[in-house]
Amino acid sequence: EEQLVQSGAEVKKPGESLRISCKASGYTFTNxxxxxVRQLPGxxxxxxxxxxxxxxDTNYSPSFEGQVTISADESTxxxxxxxxxxxxxxxxxxYCARHNDWDDAFHMxxxxxxxxxxx
Amino acid sequence: DIVMTQSPDSxxxxxxxRATINCKSSQSILSSSKDQSSLAWYLQKPGQxxxxxxxxxxxxxxxxxxRFSGSGSGTDFTLTIRSLQPEDVAVYYCQQHYSxxxxxxxxxxxxxx
Numbered sequence: 001e002e003q004l005v006q007s008g009a010e011v012k013k014p015g016e017s018l019r020i021s022c023k024a025s026g027y028t029f030t031n032x033x034x035x036x037v038r039q040l041p042g043x044x045x046x047x048x049x050x051x052x053x054x055x056x057d058t059n060y061s062p063s064f065e066g067q068v069t070i071s072a073d074e075s076t077x078x079x080x081x082x083x084x085x086x087x088x089x090x091x092x093x094x095y096c097a098r099h100n101d102w103d104d105a106f107h108m109x110x111x112x113x114x115x116x117x118x119x
Numbered sequence: 120d121i122v123m124t125q126s127p128d129s130x131x132x133x134x135x136x137r138a139t140i141n142c143k144s145s146q147s148i149l150s151s152s153k154d155q156s157s158l159a160w161y162l163q164k165p166g167q168x169x170x171x172x173x174x175x176x177x178x179x180x181x182x183x184x185x186r187f188s189g190s191g192s193g194t195d196f197t198l199t200i201r202s203l204q205p206e207d208v209a210v211y212y213c214q215q216h217y218s219x220x221x222x223x224x225x226x227x228x229x230x231x232x
Contacts, residue, residue, distance in 0.1 A: 061220035104216035105159035109168035
């Protein structure tokens with residue numbers, strides 16, 4: 001069964017660093033783009049960026065460029081979203097999601113990781 | 120970035136009736152190679168990740184009920200839910216999958232009247 005399983009909820013303080021993960025299974029990890037999507041509490045969906053694990057080609061939304069780092073580890077079939085210095089405004093649920101063979105819609109989603117940043 | 124504008128923000132429809140949600144892109148998202156528009160629809164229920172309903176403006180994803188249909192081309196699109204059921208209560212999002220970043224609309228909250 002193809003699936004994306006994300007790491008668990010995190011509670012951090014402002015200024016701390018964080019890396020959350022999205023582990024793929026049931027398919028060839030390097031063959032499909034994976035994206036990250038932010039959902040602020042009670043708000044809509046925002047595309048943050050995407051990565052092609054086959055060559056680590058990455059495309060960031062302008063709103064998130066320089067704010068986060070997206071990476072992938074082929075050896076563990078895991079994609080990552082990382083912050084070097086969290087802000088309270090990063091409090092949100094983060095989803096990873098995968099494209100498919102025939103279009104760039106997000107056909108498969110992880111369950112989401114809730115990140116809370118509070119002093 | 121391509122801006123996606125959904126309407127209405129919320130919608131209340133009686134069970135068994137039809138619900139219609141609109142989405143407009145700030146530029147054409149017609150793929151010349153596919154001759155189809157790169158528009159997806161998702162639903163999201165509370166506490167769950169989004170679920171893809173439709174891509175290419177009108178192609179239902181695997182396992183999606185035929186009560187859901189998409190239409191439109193270029194910049195104007197519509198999601199129609201026929202014969203509304205209680206399980207259709209959700210927030211619906213459109214997204215352009217034409218060019219990165221693959222931007223979403225702000226969502227339409229669908230409720231039962």
